[in-house]
Amino acid sequence: MIEPRSGTVTLLFADIAGSTRMLAELGDGYGAVLREYRRLVEEAAMAEHGSLLDTAGDGVFYSFPSARGALSAALAAQRSLRDHPWPADTRVEARIGIHTGEPLTSDESLVGMDVHRAARICAAGHGGQILLSMTTHDLLRGTALPDATLRDLGEHRLKDLPHPERLYQATAPDLPSEFPALRSLDNWPNNLPRQLSSFVGRAAALDDVRARLAETFLLTLVGPAGVGKTRLGCEVALQALDQFPDGAWVVELGALTDGALLAETVASTLRIKEQPGTPLLQTLADHLEARRLLLLFDDCEHLIDATAEVIGPLLQAGGDSRILVTSREPLAIPGESLYPVATLELPAPEGATVDDAADTEAVRLFVDRAVAVQPTFVLTAENTAAVIQICHRLDGIPLAIELAAARVKALPPAQIASRLDDRFRLLTGGSRMALPRHRTLKAALDWSFDLLTDAERALLVRLSVFAGGFGLDAIEEVCGGDVVDTDDVLDLLTRLIDRSLVVAEISAGEARYRLLDSVQQYAAELLAADDPEGAINVRHQAFVVELVERLGAAMLAGGPPGADAPFRQLVAERENVRAALQRADDDPSAAAQELRLAANLGRYWEIGGLLIEGRSWLTRALARTDGEVSDLRANALTSLGTLAIQQGDFAAATTAHEKALATQRQLNNPNAVAYAASNLANSWAERGELDRARELYEEALAILAALSDPRASALAKLNLADVADRQGHQDEARRLVDESVETFRAERDPIGIALSQGRGATFSLRHGDRADARRRHDEALEIYRMFGDGRGVARTLMFIGDIVALEGDMDEAERLYREAIDQRWALGDRGGLATACDRLARASALADPERSARLIGFADAQRDAIGASLPSQDATERDELIGSLDGRLGTAEFGGLRHAGRRLPLVTVLLPSPAPAGGSGA
Secondary structure, rough: OOOOOOOOEEEEEEEEEHHHHHHHHHHHHHHHHHHHHHHHHHHHOOOOHHHHEEEEEEEEEEEOHHHHHHHHHHHHHHHHHOOOOOOOOOOEEEEEEEEOOOOEEEEEEEOOOHHHHHHHHHOOOOOOEEEHHHHHHHHHOOOOOOOOOOEEEEEEOOOOOOEEEEEEEEEEOOOOOOOHHHOOOHHHHEEEOOOOOOOOOOOOHHHHHHHHHOOOOEEEEEEEOOOOOOHHHHHHHOOOHHHHHEEEEEEEEOOOHHHHHHHHHHHHOOOOOOOOOOOHHHHHHHHHHHHOOOEEEEOHHHHHHHHHHHHHHHOOOOOOOOEEEEEEOOOOOOEEEEEEEEOOOOOOOOOOOOHHOOHHHHHHHHHHHHHHHHOOOOOOOOHHHHHHHHHHOOOOOOOHHHHHHHHHHHHHHHHHHHHHHHHHHHOOOOOOOOHHHHHHHHHEEEEEEEOHHHHHHHHHHHHHOOEEEEEEHHHHHOOOOOOOOOOHHHHHHHHHHHHOOOOEEOOEEEEEEEEOHHHHHHHHHHHHHHHHOOHHHHHHHHHHHHHHHHHHHHHHHOOOOOHHHHHHHHHHHHHHHHHHHHHHHHHHHHHHHHHHHHOOOHHHHHHOOOOOHHHHHHHHHHHHOOOOOOHHHHHHHHHHHHHHHHOOHHHHHHHHHHHHHHHHHOOHHHHHHHHHHHHHHHHHHOOHHHHHHHHHHHHHHHHHHHHHOHHHHHHHHHHHHHHHHHHOHHHHHHHEEEEHHHHHHOOOHHHHHHHHHHHHHHHHHOOOOOHHHHHHHHHHHHHHHHOOOOOHHHHHEEEEEEHHHOOOOOEEEEEHHHHHHHHHHOOHHHHHHHHHHHHHHHHHHOOHHHHHHHHHHHHHHHHHHHHOOOOHHHHHHHHHHOOOOOOHHOOOHHHHHHHHHHHHHHHHHHHOOOOOOOOOOO
């Protein structure tokens, strides 16, 4: 492969006309013919200093430093192909397309629109024909041509190109000059609308739809308002036009209001006259049966029954024609295949670079349409985050993104993003040539809403009370009643899904539903008008409070079955929980409700690493109920202290736990006093006040022993064992752990056994008994896996990884750490994820210090995001690792890699560093 030239170059594409037929005729002999063809074209190109860029199938792609050289090579190639002694009855003819431009350089080739244009010019020709773009023609004007003349063939629409191209044919006295009409869109029968803007993205969707069309006679593109069904359908028809000799025809239904006129509209589109004595539908069916054409019914949802009644008989007629439909809901007739049109690909919501964002469909569309109204617009480091926010807030819906991009002539992206809460006033001003419902986002949604029944409308409006997703049980509990019969909710929901107004998402065998952000905002405005007393909001609030209390209690209880299930349920409902908290916080009379929510979410915030969020809500709820003496308030104080410990704020943790203990003493609940004493002891232990911690642990143990609560006593012994070991009382620590293990075995409490064995393994490893530590951790891991306790699995995997690393098996240690990372990631546990990344950084420090530095930076970012801190022992080990890496890499390189790790996605951070040039890497 020769180094491609950059800058202004002339591109030449050539391929064999009729290669499929030739391959069928020659069989194995086709390979020799193809090699000779390539050799002859190569000799002609090399003589004019051409650079070979690519070969694919029977096509070849060259670049030339001059337009004259490219034309000379094309003429020479055609003469060589004409004069070569091919096998008997074989005639090899090439069609050649030439275009001059400034393509982009990528690896060893050239890419970009100019390359695409040259390929499409080639594809429009016939065997033996040489076609040139107007750009190349203009460069050749006034120069001495190589015994050739250029004939103007006029403007032609070429597949995939947004604007017509003026084409020229190069002719020479000794070469053929007369050819059939060009293979351009203008020369295939069709009424496809000329697109005045570029088609952005959806390459995979185009391929998928074309492949599906080859397998089915009726394909319906379904999707929500503004998702781009019409544009995708028209683009598919354009790309597939050469497969339908009788053309591609669009039946525009958007402006049609009377379904009785649909058959006449189809006949008018196909220019078919009604036959006396023959039903019009029969005439249409006979026409399709005798031809191969593509019929696109566009915008059918308002005439869904009439469309089904027309298309049904056409399908039964047979023949090889195809029908493509765009609609917000299926036709629901036999033979129909569905293709849901997805919203555009979105970049990562945070941390994406300019290049990363520009590679995604949604951002590319925004930039393309922004440049159309503001030619100086450029995606930059300063505006990328705002553009990403716009695309996410608009759910990747093309219509909404185009309307937002049109505002850049008046507002920068940051201001557009800030005004999306009032998007129905912002996103107006669409093309005057479009149907009214396509000119504004609100008009598009009005159109969908007006097609619903009263019950469907009522359910859609009520669904807007949910934030994020929701399940069927929640819908029935919150939205049922009056016009929405609870028994009909599933049927109504299904119809809203069919109409692309509700999105269904199935994960782990369970269905959840959501509204696109624009639909949610639209429906919420209607709910505010329809329900001024806020009855639906009250029902949603009651549902969330009951859910949080039930799942919060289950998380505190812990243990099997499905130890992670309550946490995962709360993760799924997190936006609804936040909405309920905010609603309670905004209501002066809802202080008690806010406390109920916050007090039951402490464990969720702890496991999820939502330390800053959790402390904020707990602090507000406690401030509003100051002076209250209740178990609920004591629980909130306990949660506040627990989160403060994870943030390293030990003074605040101690204060919160002291208040919780004092409250429980006032309430005179011995069991609760014991737990509160243990929690206060935890904070003193973290501060190194081991004597104070021991005193409180012993108090808790005495209370629980008197209550004859063996499980709680066993947990208290584990806490006391930790202090005993740190005070140097190793025998006492081991005895307490073993007693706890035996208690949990007697109580048949597997999770308790796992906790005890994990604590005992920590002591064994601390004192050099790796074998005992591994034995205990292995038993704990088996239990955690059995009961689906992801947090326990991740924690134990890290501990086993530590043992394996000490034994020198760094490959196995990395495997264990990476599995722990996967578990933490799945749980959304950013604090645990940071700890696991630190462990992997330590394991890979010798072999790959660069990756180790990036992992440390990534862990920094996770802790900063949640406000977490490291325990003192872990901090010491991490500081030692950082010092070692700084010494090996140098302060500047280590700092740069660490900073890079803060901004990189996890999948990139985990990759090994590339090997240095000329070497095999570290």
